[in-house]
Amino acid sequence: MKPLAPTDPTSIGGHRLVARLGSGGMGDVYLGATRSGRLVAIKVIKPGLADEDGYRRRFAREVAIAQRVSGAFSADVIEADPDAAQPWLVTSYVAGPTLRQTVRAAGPLPEDTLRVLTLGLAEAVRAIHAAGLVHRDLKPANVLMAHDGPRVIDFGIARSNEAALATQDGSIVGTPGFMSPEQAYGHEITPASDVFSLGSVLCFAATGREPFGQAPAAAMLYRITTAEPDTEGMPPWLREIVTACMAKEPAARPTPDTLLQRLGAAPVPAQGSWLPDAAARLVAEQENEARSYLALPPRPEPRPEPKRRRRWPVIAGAAAAALLVGGAATAVALSGLPGRGGDSGDTDAPPAGAGAAAQGGGTAEQPAGLRPHEFPEPSLTAADFGEPITVQDSRAEPILSLAFRPDGERLLVGGTRMLEIWDVRLGERITDASTGIEGGWVASNVSWSADDRYVAYGDSDGIVHFLERDAPDGGTTSDAHARGVQVTNGIWDLAHDPTGAWLASVGDDLVIRIWDARTGEQLGSIDLSGSRPVVPALAWHPTEPWLATAQGRTAYVMDATVGGDVIAEIEHGGDTVNDVAVSPDGAVLATAGNDHVVNLWDIESGVQVGRLQGHSGPVHEIAFSPDGSLLVTSGGEVVDRSAIVWDLSRQEPLAELDAPGGLNASALAFSHEGALLVVGDREGGIYLWELAR
Incomplete structure (x- = not known):
């Protein structure tokens, strides 16, 4: 629940609007009050969308269905006007968590x-x-x-x-x-x-x-x-x-x-x-919060011609699907951010009557509203982050990405004119796939699947490479076998999902693509190309099929399965988001921004639960430790070359990382069991901290 924005209407159908419950590509949901003071939820189609093909018809059908089931087991429908310039539906407000x-x-x-x-x-x-x-x-x-x-x-x-x-x-x-x-x-x-x-x-x-x-x-x-x-x-x-x-x-x-x-x-x-x-406490909190808005003084009138938010379309991949179950071919369509899939035409806006909304709470200017989150106490001290082991130094080529093999014994290294696999314990290179590269990114980003079967990397030519492990020493197959797929002019980020079956990628065409990690076939895509600045990063939820990303100052967590629901839409606050990460327990989203700040958010409620301030420049990379007690962050540019390890239980720096000759951190990764932390340097150094006791 959030205060109304200056561009929001002040009333709909004679009902006073007092707060915003949620927002999506099709409509907005507001907390309102009748003339007698009864709390209601009001769903309103966004300006202009009612004139687009199918939207008014879908909304009218939803209204008719809601009226048929209105009663003790769903939110009461009070009134609706699907024929209005901005169609709307009013239901009773139901306070309560899902x-x-x-x-x-x-x-x-x-x-x-x-x-x-x-x-x-x-x-x-x-x-x-x-x-x-x-x-x-x-x-x-x-x-x-x-x-x-x-x-x-x-x-x-x-x-x-x-x-x-x-x-x-x-x-x-x-x-x-x-x-x-x-x-x-x-x-x-x-x-x-x-x-x-x-x-x-x-x-x-x-x-x-x-x-x-x-x-x-x-x-x-x-x-x-x-x-x-x-x-x-x-x-x-x-x-x-x-x-x-x-x-x-x-x-x-x-x-x-x-x-x-x-x-x-x-x-x-x-x-x-x-x-x-x-749950009873959550109900009481929502009821009290809703009632508190009734006492707010009148707001200024909205500004004319509110800016319409872009609705990002879905591009369904041909492979999406053909799933053969018991001889019946069935299509599995991935839906796009931020809309809901299927033929409802709805979006991430919660249904009218919902008592909670996944919205950001708190801004860079208002840290006082933070609610605590139960992060575990770290088992490490600052002494554990002393002198690092140097795996490789003075390579003179920037390290752009790092990924551990699940057992922690191999390290995949990507960078300018570079794609290598190293034996971590011996500090020796095993595989070099960068021979003959004249220029550009060989591997701007790399990912090693958690099931230890697949490796992927993206390059500056816009090709997503799918490789399969073929040797006990951690080698990979040749590109000829690997189904390299060109999709754009440059790949910015990619990540395997926790099962290893899917790979998500994003490039400078601003399209997120979901791939079958085994075959390289595209399962679906989400087109974000109508808006700038760029999408900087991708991160999977550890237990749910949810994908986190960002667009400008806004971070999203979306369901990547059929339906494509937006689970959370969060405003970082001060400036563009450069990286996102999801905590190992799946409860918290971290957003790193150009405003020198890392914000922490409860994914379920959208409430801000932390704010890490310590960098003197933009924060570019972030990574949670596997036990969720630590977050490592890096600036990685001239203004701020530091890498900081944070104690999340206290939200304080635990250690600032350093290396012989200084550190200009550009890539970060924890090993899967948390025994190792590796940092890549813009000058080509790879530095390893052994954390297990």
């Missing part, structure tokens, strides 16, 4: 909470089906945990029973981790599909894990159709229900009425709330 946020804050839910959640969701699904609809995207992020019970939200891709079929081109609509086998196959979608998804949601609530684990979309869809869900640690009564709901055959699943008959009445909460304490 189920995903609740489990992240409180862990797996206690048994009494699970029983109330199961009953509430079964009643909600029954009401949706009674309205003649199939939700098609029931997942933890679409369940609000309100003080009086759960609410199901986001009907942007819901369909009537008669029309609940896969799209004509065979593309999948839904979220892979929580969709049904028939969705994965591209078959007809019936109400039984929502029952399967209900079982998946309950499995997540009870265990804190997705029922089929974490994997790229293709692997996830295969598991859904062939594997059994992970129900370890689930109460026996709930395991029986989940197993029945998640039967592979739709006809074998119980109806919501059958589930309600099995469960009986909900237990009476022992302490007055059905929610665990952590």
